[in-house]
Amino acid sequence: MADTQFTPRIFSGIKPSGGLTLGNYLGAIKRWVEMQEEGTQSIYCVVDLHAITVWQDPADLRAATHEVAAGMLASGIDPARSILFNQSQVPEHTQLAWIFNCVARVGWMNRMTQFKEKAGANAEKVSLGLYAYPSLMAADILLYHATHVPVGEDQKQHVELTRDIAAKFNHDYGVEFFPMTEPVIEGPGMRVMNLRDGSKKMSKSGESDMERINMLDDADTISKKFKKARTDPAPLPESPEGLKDRPEAKNLVDIYASLSGGTQESVIAEYAGAGWGQFKPALADLAVDKLAPISDEMRRLMADPAEIDRLLAVGRDRAREIAAPVLERTYEIVGLVRS
Template sequence: MTKARLFSGMQPSADSLQIGNYIGALMQWRDMQSEFDAFFSVVDLHAITVAQDPAELRAKTRRTAAQYIAAGIEPEKSTLFVQSQVPAHAELAWILSSITGFGEAGRMTQFKDKSQRYGADQTTVALFTYPVLMAADILLYQTKAVPVGDDQKQHVELTRNLAERFNSRFGETFTVPDPVIPGETARIYDLQDPSSKMSKSAESQAGVLYLLDDVAVTAKKVMRAVTDSEGVVRYDRAEKPGVSNLMSIYGALTGSALSAVEDEFAGRGYGDFKKAVRDAIVAEFEPVRARTLELLDDPAELDRLLAVNAARAAEVAEETLSAVYERIGLLRAPRA
């Protein structure tokens, strides 16, 4: 039986992914790649919606791809590629922009938030059309399942609308995708400000756990994580956000339900609990860190792997793009 297609990706926006990326995305992807015909991309075209240093962007792209592989995304099982190495993404994005309403694009919450933060002079047209490129990423591969966080669900809804609109106007062309939203335990918050989602752009890096951090740095951050004065390991996001966040991390990494975590640490203090969380994180991160550094030590082999996968992705993308050109009436030159 043919497997349903899955697509997801992350921007190469930092030297290291953080634990929210790992639990919320990479762990999910690792499991899903057996169930789906999975396409995972390092979406570097999305990264240039804001200013980038060229050399740093290339380095971050390799580092992100290496972390995908080190975390268990298998290039032989999944199609793992760099977005810009498949030109069809940009081509389809332009075509989809021609059926996207200006008001429709302007209602995207993420664009509103970022444009307010950057100001009109620093907000690019690319940032405005970011969701259309994301729609192209998904629709190129006839994707059925799109694992995303809540902040990207609106973009998948736009993708669905564009697929249905194109199919209605030009004939059945695109698979209409469905978002796959991770559960509550996959939502990770800042260790120092557990009311805020963990992010590399946080004002302080003291609350952000990076996959490639040294063990001592990771341990220190965990042991200094904000808790409360109650001294009881109990899940309550409203009243105990710090402890609840650490429980979510521990539960996700050990495969334990939150109720089981409460039982395990009943009658024990936060010191014991934090040590257990620290040990679980270090045990999970260290093999990933070691494998990532090993891959980065041989950039030529990493680039070869990515090129092979990009060729595989391009073959699938080209089939979709050819159908799109034919249906909308563009006179396309034959491809070699």
């Protein structure tokens, strides 16, 4: 393996903690399907080891892993063209993560914004895994020499940490073995917000089910949630600049743009001056049209978990074909004896 030759390769993953939401679909999976069509080798992972940084009921974790995998497959991730697997089936992830634990600095981890937000005032009581998981995320990416990682804005800091770890490893050992991975952040729907509070990201763990669209919601539920979504009294503006300081309005316009394949500009051009009584039903109809076939296929797949497991196993074997040589070369570089 030549240390300086990096094949263009995409890696990204979703954590199976709770059900899939519209935020997961528009913020990640929809873009992954589009990237799959562009011809670059794509590796997509259900990151179940990241899920257990906080306690998970084992039965719920298994169900959520199947749901996320079903959502990817139903949305168009093709296991013949992309590599799809769940993280815990490829042990090289955790093996490389330990090497990176010894490369990363404590000060780097202390700067991670997401840890501070998730730990809050209870930082002394959370798991070591929650503190160290950015190192595992770096291993997820660099294990495949991924050159590009499609992520939301909230994960960009972790990709920057991945670059820091790669750079320090390469410098410390005098090699050019790990690439400087680039985050890919684009698209109007990349950060889908809460339907009841446009200042908060749509989350699986939110207090009310009305604040999110679940990918397994039926057509009536999707329609009801959009029609009841919080908005302000003003109609849609004449230009995208008019969405400034209107987070709920901006969120619904962005969702419409992403579902329709358009832009803020094209949505505003069509609905400028319209009231929410006109726009929200149109958005609801569009969402049902786009999401109902996916949710139907998800239900079909989830009724046959053995088939999901079979497809994940195929992906696992393909992933390990790439991962095992990278880990072996890493061990060689570090000086670990291999008998």
